Amino acid sequence: MTNPPFLLLHHIGSADVPSDNSAVFELRSPTDGSLVGHVSRGAAIDVDRAVASARAAFDAWSTTPAPVRGEILFRAATLLEARKDTIAAVMAKEMGKRLEEARGDIQEAIDTAFYAGSEGRRLFGRTAPSELRDKMGFTLRRPIGVVGVITAWNFPVAVPSWKILPALVCGNTIVWKPAEEAPASGALFAQALWDAGLPPGVLNIVHGLGEEVGAAIVAHPDTQVLAFTGSTSVGRSIAETGGRLLKRISLEMGGKNPVIVMPDADLGLAIDGVLWGAFGTAGQRCTATSRLIVVGDAHSRMIGDLVERAKSMRLGDPMDSTTEVGPLVSEAQRARVHGFVERAIADGTTLRCGGRIPTDASLGGGWFYPATILDEVVRGSELAMSEVFGPVLAVIRADSFDEAIEIANEVPYGLSSSIYTRDINQAIRAVHRLQSGITYVNAPTIGAEAHFPFGGVKDTGNGHREGGWAPYDFFTELKTVYIDYSGALQRAQIDNRDD
Numbered sequence: 001m002t003n004p005p006f007l008l009l010h011h012i013g014s015a016d017v018p019s020d021n022s023a024v025f026e027l028r029s030p031t032d033g034s035l036v037g038h039v040s041r042g043a044a045i046d047v048d049r050a051v052a053s054a055r056a057a058f059d060a061w062s063t064t065p066a067p068v069r070g071e072i073l074f075r076a077a078t079l080l081e082a083r084k085d086t087i088a089a090v091m092a093k094e095m096g097k098r099l100e101e102a103r104g105d106i107q108e109a110i111d112t113a114f115y116a117g118s119e120g121r122r123l124f125g126r127t128a129p130s131e132l133r134d135k136m137g138f139t140l141r142r143p144i145g146v147v148g149v150i151t152a153w154n155f156p157v158a159v160p161s162w163k164i165l166p167a168l169v170c171g172n173t174i175v176w177k178p179a180e181e182a183p184a185s186g187a188l189f190a191q192a193l194w195d196a197g198l199p200p201g202v203l204n205i206v207h208g209l210g211e212e213v214g215a216a217i218v219a220h221p222d223t224q225v226l227a228f229t230g231s232t233s234v235g236r237s238i239a240e241t242g243g244r245l246l247k248r249i250s251l252e253m254g255g256k257n258p259v260i261v262m263p264d265a266d267l268g269l270a271i272d273g274v275l276w277g278a279f280g281t282a283g284q285r286c287t288a289t290s291r292l293i294v295v296g297d298a299h300s301r302m303i304g305d306l307v308e309r310a311k312s313m314r315l316g317d318p319m320d321s322t323t324e325v326g327p328l329v330s331e332a333q334r335a336r337v338h339g340f341v342e343r344a345i346a347d348g349t350t351l352r353c354g355g356r357i358p359t360d361a362s363l364g365g366g367w368f369y370p371a372t373i374l375d376e377v378v379r380g381s382e383l384a385m386s387e388v389f390g391p392v393l394a395v396i397r398a399d400s401f402d403e404a405i406e407i408a409n410e411v412p413y414g415l416s417s418s419i420y421t422r423d424i425n426q427a428i429r430a431v432h433r434l435q436s437g438i439t440y441v442n443a444p445t446i447g448a449e450a451h452f453p454f455g456g457v458k459d460t461g462n463g464h465r466e467g468g469w470a471p472y473d474f475f476t477e478l479k480t481v482y483i484d485y486s487g488a489l490q491r492a493q494i495d496n497r498d499d
């Protein structure tokens with residue numbers, strides 16, 4: 001499957017299978033439009049088969065000791081390490097991520113596999129003293145059932161691993177729909193789990209489109225848990241449908257992440273961080289820096305160098321190690337990004353660099369877009385408020401620390417944020433006041449580590465976290481156990497203080 005063009009099938013039970021109606025869709029490289037492969041286009045009937053397979057596997061998997069489940073994850077991590085370059089090449093080909101970053105995407109899954117595998121020996125419950133004599137109470141964690149996983153294309157391996165690996169070690173079974181733009185690297189990630197000994201039916205994949213396969217997973221009565229990463233609009237619709245069915249739902253959605261630069265900051269460091277945060281992965285990260293809020297004269301002292309550095313960023317093939325900005329994922333995505341830029345310019349915003357669709361023949365007709373900086377962006381304007389998801393940085397001026405925090409917080413999203421300052425008091429005040437699930441001090445808005453919780457507030461999330469120790473609450477049901485070893489009827493809550 002690693003050599004294009006390939007045919008990517010669903011994986012249900014122990015077999016790779018086509019869609020019930022044999023439908024497929026084309027997967028083309030965003031770098032040059034070449035055919036990467038054909039992918040099975042699933043429908044509700046394929047989801048039914050996959051959910052039935054996951055249900056059938058649940059009893060045996062959920063009663064497998066958690067440390068044994070964890071050992072499979074350790075073996076998968078080792079296989080992923082050995083296959084990292086191969087999977088990274090497929091990822092770069094299918095969705096345009098630079099090879100170095102694609103390796104990092106897979107490394108995140110490897111780290112998560114080791115972390116989640118070791119959680120098999122923890123999955124702690126709690127104990128507390130009973131209010132009665134000769135009685136004890138404690139909690140333990142129970143697997144829930146079938147988890148429906150729906151993921152975005154921009155982290156085709158890392159983000160699914162944050163959901164799938166904790167869900168597995170907790171004893172659940174899974175039906176996963178990878179993003180239609182990047183299904184092949186995800187399938188290779190799953191292959192490592194199957195090759196590591198994951199029993200048939202425990203992890204099933206149905207490829208296809210969101211409105212077809214994704215919607216069927218959401219509406220299926222037997223997917224008790226839904227774990228989604230993607231846009232806020234789709235997340236909201238999943239919450240509506242899944243909420244009516246009383247499902248447990250975790251949503252990781254969009255961002256509009258600010259970097260605040262104070263006048264006392266190390267401006268060279270801030271420029272390095274803003275360039276990496278705004279233009280790494282061509283700005284197609286949920287945590288990408290999309291707003292630079294510059295306080296006072298930091299603006300005049302940094303904007304020139306920032307723009308010069310952005311102008312020199314090299315667009316090109318993600319497989320070429322000298323490339324700094326790869327292509328956008330699709331023609332539609334590039335048109336959307338360019339639309340934001342054109343409307344901002346029409347509104348009077350100053351274009352400092354980029355902002356034009358490249359025409360050089362060397363870029364081979366791929367969906368490239370240059371590093372773009374728009375200055376003097378007006379608070380409350382479309383570019384100041386909406387997620388662009390491309391290499392576009394909106395620069396907004398502020399007169400004070402308080403105003404910068406106010407600007408940072410006035411968007412509907414709240415994923416990541418950052419402040420550059422040498423003033424420790426101000427940094428810590430910002431940590432408390434910035435409305436986001438993640439805040440960096442003197443570092444860019446991107447760079448999550450696998451062993452820390454990840455997620456956002458406001459329209460970015462619905463209160464859950466992935467990464468680190470956080471997802472094990474989400475993927476288990478707590479059971480409270482009381483054991484009365486008094487040999488007599490003891491009644492809690494009433495008349496138990498007589499003796």
Ligand code: NAD
Nearest residue numbers: 151152153179210211214215230231234252253254255286
């Ligand atoms: P998207 O919402 O269009 O698609 C995400 C997934 O949902 C895809 O697999 C898609 O097929 C599926 N889907 C689409 N419509 C559906 C429906 N009606 N029912 C069920 N599933 C459906 O998002 P995208 O454009 O692929 O990804 C970009 C978005 O993802 C950005 O907003 C980005 O910020 C966000 N994202 C968030 C995080 C995070 O952790 N917060 C991480 C990565 C990406």
